[in-house]
Amino acid sequence: MVAFVQSFSQSRSQILSITFAALLGLLVIYVAGHSQSHILHDAAHDVRHATGFPCH
Amino acid sequence: MFFRILVSGLFAGSLGGLMAGLLQWYFVQPVLLHSELYETGILKHFGEFTNGPQQSLDTLQPIRDGLSLLFSMIIYIGYAFLLISAMTLRLQTSSDRITFHQGIVWGIIGYIAVHLAPAISLPPEVPGVAAAEVQSRQIWWFTTVFLSVIGIWLIAFKPKIKYFFIGSALIIAPHIFGAPEPDVFTGPAPTEIGALFASRALGIGLVSWAILGGLSAFFLHKETVRTAS
Structure with missing residues (x-):
């Protein structure tokens, strides 16, 4: 029972880690590729077009 | 686990993004610069001045090109976090490692989900469309x-x-x-330029994601071995 609870909480924390890493990836893609801040937009302009992100 | 994904993602994403940025600079940027000549009115569609689809790259723009490389690396780091998260999730239920070559296939599938699928109804756009x-x-x-x-x-x-x-x-x-x-x-640019731009952007995306997938699997395995020992 103890082993079961340990393995359950271990896999839960692993799933949480994976979820956070994926959310961080989404955040990076949003800020660098989709944020409409003028500075970010101008700096990343060509990459946004070449990567197929909605730009303007 | 979180730091394993983070570290391998930083390595795979920055290297993969550098490759993607260089490929985009060589194959996509000339088409983009050419279409900007139509966007700004220097060239006119059906005008008397004609120009081949390959605008020459002899006007290097260090700041603009440098920023593009940098942002390409940042965006591919974001892609790598997503891809390596998916690989790690898969490895929870399968004890095998993902090899470099299998990673390439993961990368291609990632490309289909993140890059190609939205492009089917929202194609890569030249500036000014x-x-x-x-x-x-x-x-x-x-x-x-x-x-x-x-x-x-x-x-x-x-x-x-x-x-x-x-x-x-x-x-x-x-x-x-x-x-x-x-x-x-x-859109002011000729359809020929728009079509070439879209297919170049998608083609380079495919190659870049394949590289990213291979690198992601490689660095994930390296980090897994390092943190386990």
């Missing part, structure tokens, strides 16, 4: 990527036939719903 409001396109873009990732995951890893149909439905749904479109088309 008419398009619907940017927020609505971004919402559609993120929704399509999310549904495509779930759909492909179900098809790949859930053997029951019903998941094949559910997955396919999720992938196709945003395209049946339709991407936001502009009321009128007013």
Whole structure:
């Protein structure tokens, strides 16, 4: 029972880690590729077009 | 676990993004610069001045090109976090490692979900094209990527036939719903340039994601071995 609870909480924390890493990836893609801040937009302009992100 | 994904993602993403940035600079940027000549009115569609689809690269713009390389690396780091998270999730239920070559296949599948799927209804745009409001396109873009990732995951890893149909439905749904479109088309660049730009952008995306996938698997395994010892 103890082993079961340990393995359950271990896999839960692993799933949480994976979820956070994926959310961080989404955040990076949003800020660098989709944020409409003028500075970010101008700096990343060509990459946004070449990567197929909605730009303007 | 979190830092394993972070460290391998930083390595794989920056290297993969550097490759992607260089490929884009050589193959995509000339077409983009050419279309900007139409956007700014220096060239006119059906005008008397003609120019081949390859605008020459002899006007290097160090700051602009440098920023493009930098942002390409940042965006591919974001892609790597997503891809390595998916690989790690898969490795929870399968004890095998993902080899470099299998990583290439993971990368290609990632490309289909994140890059190709939204492009089917919202193709890569040359500067100056008419398009619907940017927020609505971004919402559609993120929704399509999310549904495509779930759909492909179900098809790949859930053997029951019903998941094949559910997955396919999720992938196709945003395209049946339709991407936001502009009321009128007013793009100044010739269709030839727009088509070349879209296919170059998608082609380079495919190669870049394949490289990213291989590197992601390589660095994930390296980090797993390092942190386990």
